[in-house]
Amino acid sequence: MIGYKDNILMCEDIDIRELAEVYDSPFYIYSKNDILNKIRFLKDIFSSLDNVLIAYAVKAENNLSILKMMADEGIGADVVSIGETLKYIKAGGKAENIVFSGVAKTEEEIRKSIELNIKRFNIESIPEAVRINNIAKEMKKRVKCSIRVNPNVDAHTHEKITTGVTGNKFGISIKTIRENANLLKSLDNISIESLSMHIGSQMTDSEPFYKAILAMKDFINDVNSMGFNITDIDIGGGYGVRYDKNSSGFDFEHFKSKSINLLKEMNLNVTTEPGRYFVAESGALIMRVEYIKEELGRKYAILDGGMNDYIRVAMYDAYNDICPLVKKENVSNYDFVGPICESSDFFAYNRECSFIEEADYVALLDAGAYGFSMSSNYNSRPLISQIMVDKDKHYVIRKRQTFEDMIANEII
Ligand code: LLP
Numbered sequence: 001m002i003g004y005k006d007n008i009l010m011c012e013d014i015d016i017r018e019l020a021e022v023y024d025s026p027f028y029i030y031s032k033n034d035i036l037n038k039i040r041f042l043k044d045i046f047s048s049l050d051n052v053l054i055a056y057a058v059k060a061e062n063n064l065s066i067l068k069m070m071a072d073e074g075i076g077a078d079v080v081s082i083g084e085t086l087k088y089i090k091a092g093g094k095a096e097n098i099v100f101s102g103v104a105k106t107e108e109e110i111r112k113s114i115e116l117n118i119k120r121f122n123i124e125s126i127p128e129a130v131r132i133n134n135i136a137k138e139m140k141k142r143v144k145c146s147i148r149v150n151p152n153v154d155a156h157t158h159e160k161i162t163t164g165v166t167g168n169k170f171g172i173s174i175k176t177i178r179e180n181a182n183l184l185k186s187l188d189n190i191s192i193e194s195l196s197m198h199i200g201s202q203m204t205d206s207e208p209f210y211k212a213i214l215a216m217k218d219f220i221n222d223v224n225s226m227g228f229n230i231t232d233i234d235i236g237g238g239y240g241v242r243y244d245k246n247s248s249g250f251d252f253e254h255f256k257s258k259s260i261n262l263l264k265e266m267n268l269n270v271t272t273e274p275g276r277y278f279v280a281e282s283g284a285l286i287m288r289v290e291y292i293k294e295e296l297g298r299k300y301a302i303l304d305g306g307m308n309d310y311i312r313v314a315m316y317d318a319y320n321d322i323c324p325l326v327k328k329e330n331v332s333n334y335d336f337v338g339p340i341c342e343s344s345d346f347f348a349y350n351r352e353c354s355f356i357e358e359a360d361y362v363a364l365l366d367a368g369a370y371g372f373s374m375s376s377n378y379n380s381r382p383l384i385s386q387i388m389v390d391k392d393k394h395y396v397i398r399k400r401q402t403f404e405d406m407i408a409n410e411i412i
Contacts, residue, residue: 001031002284002365007327009363013392016286017325020361023387024400025288026305028372032390034282035066035368039073042239042274045256049263049270053119055099057237057275058084060369063386065397066279067091076119078237078273082109085116095119099234099271101148101198103128103169110135120144122196122234124171126180129187136189146194146234147172147184149219153212155200155238158316170198174219181226192228194271195220198236201276204248206255209238213262220266232269235259239277243319243366250277276369283368285310289360290339299334301356306338307345308378310364310371314344321365322348330355336362340379372398382406 002011009016011029019029039054046052055076058067062084068091070077076097077088085098098118100109103125110132113121123129123145136143150171177184184192199212213235220230242249263270287305294300312318322336331354336347347364356362372386382401387394 001034001037002029002282002363004323004327009323009325009327011284011389014389014394015325016284016363017361019387019389019394020286020288020325022394023286023385023396025286025361026303026309027286027384027400028367028386029284029286029394030066030279030368030386030388030397031282032069032388035069035278036073038278038282039070039075041252042272042277043073045252045260046270046272048260051269053097053099053269053271055097055271055273056278057273058088059373060275061279061283061371061373062087063372063397064091065388067093070278076271078275082112085113085118089116099146099196099273101196101273105132107131107135111139114139114141114143120146120194121190122146122148123192124148126172126176126183129184129190133187133189142189142191144194145190145192146196146232147177147192148196148198148234149174149177149216151197151199151212151215151219153199153208153215155203155208156205157200157202157238157240160316174222177223178226181223181228185227193230194232194234194269195223195230196234196236196271198273199238201238202240203238204240204250206251206259209235209255210258210262213259213266217262217266220268230268232271233263233266234271234273235263237273237275237277239274241276241280241366241369243280243321245321278369280366280369283366283371285364285367285371287362287364289356289358289362292334292356292358298350299332301334301336301353301362303336303338303347303362305364305384306340306379306381307342308340308376308381309338309384310347310367311374311376312367312370313347314342315374320347320367322351322353323363323365324354324356325361325363328354332356339381377401377406380406 071093080102148171386398
């Protein structure tokens with residue numbers, strides 16, 4: 001719910017210019033009710049299935065306040081580090097609703113997760129299965145696991161965020177699982193009750209999802225005939241959002257009529273791990289125009305926020321809308337660039353935008369997912385603040401780092 005009302009950019013009921021007066025630029029804003037709407041929408045999509053865990057992929061945005069919203073709504077967590085686990089629990093989440101994915105789980109992370117009694121490990125390799133089994137044995141426990149299958153289905157998304165085709169480091173191929181079935185069955189301290197997948201992120205076409213679930217269906221029958229008893233399926237995340245408002249987002253209609261129906265037929269307990277979908281469109285990065293620089297026919301809008309605050313454009317050629325806080329009639333074309341000493345530090349080239357000048361503010365829209373969570377101190381720039389907006393109220397959910405915070409762990 002960030003959008004224009006009478007040419008003024010609003011976040012819920014607040015004129016974003018008011019926020020720019022109160023908080024030091026740059027800063028992130030989030031619309032609380034947009035996140036809640038997305039959560040409720042997705043719950044509704046899955047509502048015809050009996051036993052579903054929606055586990056938020058914490059990596060998309062891990063602010064405690066946002067994790068608390070998830071926990072309060074009964075949303076579980078898909079984590080990839082013990083840090084994410086501890087944050088979700090600190091925010092009020094229950095360990096029994098945590099699934100632990102990721103290719104490099106350390107012994108310490110595994111031990112701590114077993115102690116906490118998380119729901120299950122999503123195993124990404126045979127040596128990991130052996131390691132979890134050994135640790136569980138030492139702790140005299142039997143732990144629940146899922147095998148992350150690489151179904152080799154192309155998700156039709158950016159090459160850097162596709163994860164379910166041969167050649168990605170994620171999951172285990174069907175061939176390897178077959179070859180190691182006896183070894184896996186001999187591991188007495190793990191119980192393999194589930195198969196999981198995650199074929200990619202920012203998918204808009206839901207057909208690959210359907211194809212991958214279909215492949216999993218056949219494979220589950222296969223695995224059961226090898227002597228396993230699979231009761232659960234984890235279909236991963238990947239629901240795309242509308243970064244470009246002329247494009248369509250994830251095709252939930254198709255997903256509901258095909259994938260949900262297929263899942264219903266399969267009659268298994270279902271887990272899904274949405275990350276981006278819950279938070280991307282709720283967030284914006286607000287930045288100040290430091291200079292307008294005109295040079296050899298180009299017009300640069302030089303902003304105070306850079307790729308250290310939002311790296312997705314530099315890293316994935318991502319598209320985000322950039323909007324002035326007040327829309328004027330005249331337009332011009334700008335290169336929106338940041339302060340970092342890298343040519344890849346830009347947000348858009350030659351983008352038409354209503355007229356802006358020095359000391360105006362702009363909003364980089366749909367920046368709520370993989371925005372702050374991928375930010376860094378590059379160029380010795382402190383991590384910026386995060387502000388939550390709830391109707392006509394706003395409050396800080398993360399304070400800006402001070403210079404002292406930034407150097408606190410360094411030793412001279
Ligand atoms: N589950 C697993 C096992 C994952 O690896 C991921 C994302 C998710 C769930 C959540 O996917 P989502 O629903 O958010 O698409 N930094 C990249 C995205 C990387 C996604 C990695 N895995 C970006 O900014 O586009």
